[in-house]
Amino acid sequence: MSTINLAVNGQSVSGEVEPRTLLVEFLREQLRLTGTHVGCDTSQCGACVVMVDGKSVKSCTMLAVMADGCDVTTIEGLAEGTELHPMQQAFMDNHGLQCGFCTPGMVMSGLDIVNRHGNELDADTVRRELNGNICRCTGYQNIVKAIRAGARAMGD
Amino acid sequence: MQENGIGASVRRKEDQRFLLGKGRYTDDINVAGQTYAVFVRSPHAHAVIEGIDARAAAAAPGVVAVLTGEDLAADGIGPLICGVVVTSDDGEPHRAPAHPALAQGKVNYVGDHVAVVIAETLAQARDAAELVEVNYRPLPAVASTADAASDGRQQIHQEAPNNICFNWPFGDKAANDEAFDSAHKVSSIELVNNRMVTNPMEPRAALGEYNSGTEEITLHMTTQNPHVHRLVLAAFNQLAPEHKLRVVGPDVGGGFGAKIFVYAEELVVGWACRKVNRPVKWTADRTEAFMSDAHGRDHVTKAEMALDENSKFLAMRVHTTANLGAYLSTFATMVPSYLYAFLFAGQYATPLIYSEVKAVFTNTAPVDASRGAGRPEATYLLERLVDVCAADMELDPAEIRRRNFIPKDAFPYQTPVVQCYDSGDYEAALDKAMELADYSGFEARAAEAKNRGKLRGIGFSSYVEACGIAPSAAVGQLGGGVGLWESAQVRFNPTGNVQVFTGTHSHGQGHETTFAQLVCDQLGVPFENIEVIHGDTAKTQFGMGTYGSRSLAVGGVAIAKACDKLIAKGKKIAAHAMEAAEGDIEFTDGNYTVAGTDKAMNIAEVAFNAYVPHSYPEGVEPGFDENAFFDPMNFSFPAGTHICEVEVDPATGEVEIVDYTAVDDFGKLVNPMIVEGQVHGGIVHGIGQALLEGCHYDENGQLVTASYMDYAMPRADNAPDFRIDYAPTDPPHNPLGVKGCGEAGAIGAPPAVINAIANAIGAKHVEMPATPETVWRACQSAV
Numbered sequence: 055m056s057t058i059n060l061a062v063n064g065q066s067v068s069g070e071v072e073p074r075t076l077l078v079e080f081l082r083e084q085l086r087l088t089g090t091h092v093g094c095d096t097s098q099c100g101a102c103v104v105m106v107d108g109k110s111v112k113s114c115t116m117l118a119v120m121a122d123g124c125d126v127t128t129i130e131g132l133a134e135g136t137e138l139h140p141m142q143q144a145f146m147d148n149h150g151l152q153c154g155f156c157t158p159g160m161v162m163s164g165l166d167i168v169n170r171h172g173n174e175l176d177a178d179t180v181r182r183e184l185n186g187n188i189c190r191c192t193g194y195q196n197i198v199k200a201i202r203a204g205a206r207a208m209g210d
Numbered sequence: 211m212q213e214n215g216i217g218a219s220v221r222r223k224e225d226q227r228f229l230l231g232k233g234r235y236t237d238d239i240n241v242a243g244q245t246y247a248v249f250v251r252s253p254h255a256h257a258v259i260e261g262i263d264a265r266a267a268a269a270a271p272g273v274v275a276v277l278t279g280e281d282l283a284a285d286g287i288g289p290l291i292c293g294v295v296v297t298s299d300d301g302e303p304h305r306a307p308a309h310p311a312l313a314q315g316k317v318n319y320v321g322d323h324v325a326v327v328i329a330e331t332l333a334q335a336r337d338a339a340e341l342v343e344v345n346y347r348p349l350p351a352v353a354s355t356a357d358a359a360s361d362g363r364q365q366i367h368q369e370a371p372n373n374i375c376f377n378w379p380f381g382d383k384a385a386n387d388e389a390f391d392s393a394h395k396v397s398s399i400e401l402v403n404n405r406m407v408t409n410p411m412e413p414r415a416a417l418g419e420y421n422s423g424t425e426e427i428t429l430h431m432t433t434q435n436p437h438v439h440r441l442v443l444a445a446f447n448q449l450a451p452e453h454k455l456r457v458v459g460p461d462v463g464g465g466f467g468a469k470i471f472v473y474a475e476e477l478v479v480g481w482a483c484r485k486v487n488r489p490v491k492w493t494a495d496r497t498e499a500f501m502s503d504a505h506g507r508d509h510v511t512k513a514e515m516a517l518d519e520n521s522k523f524l525a526m527r528v529h530t531t532a533n534l535g536a537y538l539s540t541f542a543t544m545v546p547s548y549l550y551a552f553l554f555a556g557q558y559a560t561p562l563i564y565s566e567v568k569a570v571f572t573n574t575a576p577v578d579a580s581r582g583a584g585r586p587e588a589t590y591l592l593e594r595l596v597d598v599c600a601a602d603m604e605l606d607p608a609e610i611r612r613r614n615f616i617p618k619d620a621f622p623y624q625t626p627v628v629q630c631y632d633s634g635d636y637e638a639a640l641d642k643a644m645e646l647a648d649y650s651g652f653e654a655r656a657a658e659a660k661n662r663g664k665l666r667g668i669g670f671s672s673y674v675e676a677c678g679i680a681p682s683a684a685v686g687q688l689g690g691g692v693g694l695w696e697s698a699q700v701r702f703n704p705t706g707n708v709q710v711f712t713g714t715h716s717h718g719q720g721h722e723t724t725f726a727q728l729v730c731d732q733l734g735v736p737f738e739n740i741e742v743i744h745g746d747t748a749k750t751q752f753g754m755g756t757y758g759s760r761s762l763a764v765g766g767v768a769i770a771k772a773c774d775k776l777i778a779k780g781k782k783i784a785a786h787a788m789e790a791a792e793g794d795i796e797f798t799d800g801n802y803t804v805a806g807t808d809k810a811m812n813i814a815e816v817a818f819n820a821y822v823p824h825s826y827p828e829g830v831e832p833g834f835d836e837n838a839f840f841d842p843m844n845f846s847f848p849a850g851t852h853i854c855e856v857e858v859d860p861a862t863g864e865v866e867i868v869d870y871t872a873v874d875d876f877g878k879l880v881n882p883m884i885v886e887g888q889v890h891g892g893i894v895h896g897i898g899q900a901l902l903e904g905c906h907y908d909e910n911g912q913l914v915t916a917s918y919m920d921y922a923m924p925r926a927d928n929a930p931d932f933r934i935d936y937a938p939t940d941p942p943h944n945p946l947g948v949k950g951c952g953e954a955g956a957i958g959a960p961p962a963v964i965n966a967i968a969n970a971i972g973a974k975h976v977e978m979p980a981t982p983e984t985v986w987r988a989c990q991s992a993v
Contacts, residue, residue, distance in 0.1 A: 072333065074333070082237075082238075083240075086240070087231070088231070088234075088235075088237075088238035089230070089231020089232065089233070090231070091235070091411075091412070091463070092237075092413075092493075092495075093411045093412070093413070093463075093496065094495075094496035094917065094918050095495045095496050095497060095917065096496070096917045096918055096919050098917070098918035098919060099411065099496075099918060101411060128231065129229075129230070129231035130230065130231040130232075133229075133230055136226070136230070138226075138229055138230070142229040142230070145225070145229055146221055146222070146225040146226070146229060147221065149221075149222070149883050149884065149886075149887045151225060151228055151229070152464075152718035152719070152720070152887060152891065153410070153411065153412070153461075153462065153463045153464040153717050153718030154224070154225075154227075154228030154229075154233045154461065154463065154718070155233075155235065155410075155411040155412040155463030155464060156411045156463075157228050157229065158231055161229065177931070178927075180926070181926040181927040182926075182927050184925065184926035184927070185925055185926065185927060187925075187926070188411065188918065188923050188925060189411065189926075190409055190410055190411050190464050190466065190891070190895070190923070191411075191464055191718045191887075191891045192887060192890060192891050192894075193887075193889075193890030193891040193892070193893055193894035193895075193929065193932070193955075194890075194894065194924075194925075194926040194929065195890045195929075195931050195932060196887060196890065197926065198926060198931075
């Protein structure tokens with residue numbers, strides 16, 4: 055077992071993990087931050103995307119020990135109380151979610167797209183950048199719309 | 211008319227918790243003392259189990275128990291069942307081999323359940339599962355649908371000679387043959403409806419808890435129909451008596467059919483938690499989902515159409531071999547029979563239809579309903595066949611459809627295949643779709659594309675489907691073991707807010723919003739004061755759940771009926787309070803008024819009076835809480851025309867969907883925003899089938915596509931923005947005037963896409979999934 059110390063959603067946390075423990079397992083099982091989901095075993099679906107030191111990471115592909123000393127943000131860390139982050143609000147306003155399972159990963163990936171491409175996003179860029187996130191419900195059109203609207207709102 | 215009532219695109223109530231990461235899916239739930247289950251699964255498609263040595267696993271760190279089929283049988287846990295009888299051509303019911311939840315001496319597909327290891331941690335359970343030694347004697351496997359019933363194939367089940375589950379002829383063969391013999395032209399097509407893995411994004415999961423004090427089992431699980439699960443688990447699997455079993459479907463991350471069924475894992479978790487007297491949790495990983503969720507489709511079909519010289523359809527015949535997998539899943543038999551052949555009329559006035567379906571067993575995962583269930587298969591073959599007819603008759607594909615449409619004044623329309631369509635105006639949808647898609651401008655666009663080296667094609671799909679299942683009497687006549695009514699309870703609390711209990715289950719469809727809109731509209735209660743509750747057998751009365759696009763068309767009507775009862779009861783209470791005759795009381799927009807006066811009482815005040823009945827009408831019960839059940843009079847028949855435009859790169863075979871228009875008839879829309887989202891999702895599901903998705907077993911029955919690295923799911927860049935519009939009609943059988951919308955896209959899209967590709971490259975047919983390789987090869991042979 056190894057001891058890890060990291061910041062999660064602005065709080066310092068520590069934990070004992072096996073070398074094989076994945077970051078997503080640590081977040082879900084030890085910290086009980088169950089907003090981050092596991093939808094596949096092969097880093098394909100993106101339901102587990104979190105921010106590690108400001109970059110999007112599939113938390114099923116990162117060992118918990120690798121997050122030692124890092125600053126992690128999960129879906130639970132975006133809103134101010136019940137006031138949604140502009141990207142979350144854009145998903146609600148544009149019906150960018152149905153069953154909600156892929157949604158945390160989609161929102162986090164949306165933030166990463168904004169970080170890398172700015173606030174004025176064209177649909178093709180968003181569609182291409184979402185290649186690592188799978189949604190079975192929405193057909194993506196409203197997710198693309200939501201991320202574009204969220205990006206604009208973040209620039210306001 | 212309420213601001214947030216019927217017809218308003220209200221933002222969804224459920225979104226806040228999902229966006230905050232506060233959704234509560236089964237795997238998110240943790241209880242004190244919980245253990246973890248991992249299944250030992252067969253690596254062989256077909257094998258005899260000669261022995262299981264679990265000693266090393268049982269002695270491994272943290273292991274609580276290792277359980278096998280022997281333990282299951284010793285405890286009297288019954289096999290999994292199939293709930294719909296199809297009568298085979300020999301007059302006997304379909305063959306139904308035993309389907310044990312843990313193998314009894316033999317495994318029949320890769321992923322079949324052999325044992326379960328229960329340990330203190332998930333890692334310990336996984337480690338110990340590796341230590342279970344199973345001695346297999348492999349047998350030859352049957353994996354291919356087309357020749358599963360051929361002579362000399364390996365027998366899978368003793369009870370099913372030649373691996374045939376049923377042979378099901380339907381229709382008047384002699385009359386049909388006669389029409390074919392005298393036809394001006396016979397068009398035909400042979401096609402495969404590719405096997406799909408349903409793939410809701412949340413994998414299946416279950417958490418079982420046993421209370422030895424009350425002898426009650428609580429099973430949180432990924433379910434679309436908690437009461438159906440409880441009923442089957444209690445009545446057929448002897449898990450626990452129905453009143454000692456609570457099934458909860460909390461937030462469920464998509465279903466699309468895959469979470470209707472009673473599976474081995476959930477049953478074993480329920481059984482094991484009592485056996486080890488500890489909570490037991492199981493969550494599938496994605497590979498387990500690929501191996502053991504019920505799959506969809508998998509048909510091999512030949513279809514023919516007889517035409518007269520005016521291109522009118524005279525008769526149609528269909529021969530299908532349908533793969534049901536190794537065992538029968540819960541509703542497996544119904545899908546390639548009643549949900550399939552009863553749709554062969556489509557939108558057309560074809561007078562004679564004859565079909566034969568041969569359902570076969572193979573050494574593959576069970577096949578059952580998956581978004582559309584039978585109707586996508588029917589629509590695909592019919593709409594592909596109609597395009598072949600158009601080509602054979604040298605007619606425009608829109609024109610041959612128009613010539614054969616059931617006219618709008620013919621509704622309700624009795625088809626030759628059981629169904630009586632409720633309402634429709636197929637030409638209106640076609641016209642609107644053609645206008646929106648700028649059909650007349652297609653030739654110019656194709657010419658422009660040709661200059662860029664691209665082949666541009668356009669494809670139609672004019673579909674009808676049967677959903678809103680279903681009238682119970684019809685279900686009974688067809689051999690179904692259940693009624694398909696729905697229940698509702700609408701309860702005012704003394705403070706005037708409302709709780710709506712529905713027997714349906716929402717796993718993405720937005721019922722918490724849509725149903726609140728219905729109640730808001732009817733009772734005039736503010737939208738924010740209405741809460742919809744579903745998914746827990748301890749909270750809601752018996753209900754049949756969500757599948758077959760039935761929740762609004764059946765469950766919504768039950769809610770409306772409960773509201774009617776409340777309004778009627780409220781009239782008595784209001785009349786007494788306002789000292790008026792009941793006949794003089796009117797109810798509008800949430801207020802009871804005395805006709806011709808300015809006296810009024812809000813329904814919330816009436817509710818308060820009902821709970822504090824100090825001055826109260828004689829003979830009226832206290833309380834303001836009503837139940838209703840609704841058994842539909844007919845199925846619901848959404849229909850529409852989808853037009854897809856593609857560009858094919860002949861050098862690579864790559865297909866780009868460049869334009870897509872859908873004009874659907876869903877009757878009245880309650881929340882247009884949600885409906886449009888359902889259509890988008892359905893179309894992309896259908897595009898996935900048409901271009902990308904194909905579940906593949908090799909000749910030894912090994913599952914080759916067992917992860918998202920091998921099975922291509924549609925992603926954001928596989929589709930353009932869609933153009934969505936409606937051509938509604940008013941279905942006379944539905945009191946709310948609504949039709950289902952959840953499956954239509956997945957039904958309508960595949961033939962629209964393939965028709966467009968065939969049109970682009972000038973081929974008669976291209977098999978799904980139309981991958982670049984498939985399309986490139988088709989381009990080569992079309993040249």
